[in-house]
Amino acid sequence: MPLSQIVFYSRNLVKLTGGSMRDMVRDILASCSRYDRASGMTGALVFNEDFFLQAMEGEASTISEQLWTLAADSRHSGMVLVSAAPVQQRSLGGWTVGYAGRSEALNALYLQYGPTAKFDPTEMSATSIIALLRAFTELDASHFVQRSGQPGIVPMKPVAP
Numbered sequence: 790m791p792l793s794q795i796v797f798y799s800r801n802l803v804k805l806t807g808g809s810m811r812d813m814v815r816d817i818l819a820s821c822s823r824y825d826r827a828s829g830m831t832g833a834l835v836f837n838e839d840f841f842l843q844a845m846e847g848e849a850s851t852i853s854e855q856l857w858t859l860a861a862d863s864r865h866s867g868m869v870l871v872s873a874a875p876v877q878q879r880s881l882g883g884w885t886v887g888y889a890g891r892s893e894a895l896n897a898l899y900l901q902y903g904p905t906a907k908f909d910p911t912e913m914s915a916t917s918i919i920a921l922l923r924a925f926t927e928l929d930a931s932h933f934v935q936r937s938g939q940p941g942i943v944p945m946k947p948v949a950p
């Protein structure tokens with residue numbers, strides 16, 4: 790079966806305190822990892838207090854099936870499909886979940902891919918969104934990035950704007 794990549798963003802409905810965010814990341818990453826092993830899907834999810842932004846790669850039928858589950862998840866709403874396209878090969882290995890906080894380095898990253906130094910997928914092109922997601926997968930854990938297969942959960946806390 791040919792590989793496809795799908796990218797979407799949605800509104801985050803989770804009130805992000807330090808604890809709830811940690812729980813949410815652990816929960817979603819655990820689901821992704823479980824699902825990944827079973828279905829061969831890989832991807833990246835980046836979020837802040839306002840948005841989720843996600844890319845998934847795998848078989849088109851598997852991705853479509855998973856989208857129905859995601860759409861019904863009460864932790865978010867208003868899913869917007871940014872792109873859905875066949876790909877030659879995967880660009881995301883495993884699963885990465887990252888918190889799109891504010892820091893000098895992250896603000897520079899947002900400015901590199903969007904019109905402002907803010908994480909706001911509604912203001913970004915599909916190409917920039919995918920590039921930003923990939924850039925997040927290359928950040929280290931000090932940027933609140935967690936990868937599947939890593940032991941433990943990186944301490945996460947919301948960062949003031």
Ligand SMILES: Cc1cc2nc3c(=O)[nH]c(=O)nc-3n(C[C@H](O)[C@H](O)[C@H](O)COP(=O)(O)O)c2cc1C
Binds near residue numbers: 799819823843855859
């Ligand atoms: C924004 C968002 C993205 C998610 N992405 C995934 C995903 O890519 N893969 C996945 O298995 N679950 C994902 N989840 C969790 C699913 O909605 C759902 O809770 C999970 O598939 C249930 O799986 P489980 O029964 O194995 O826990 C996501 C949840 C949210 C809020």
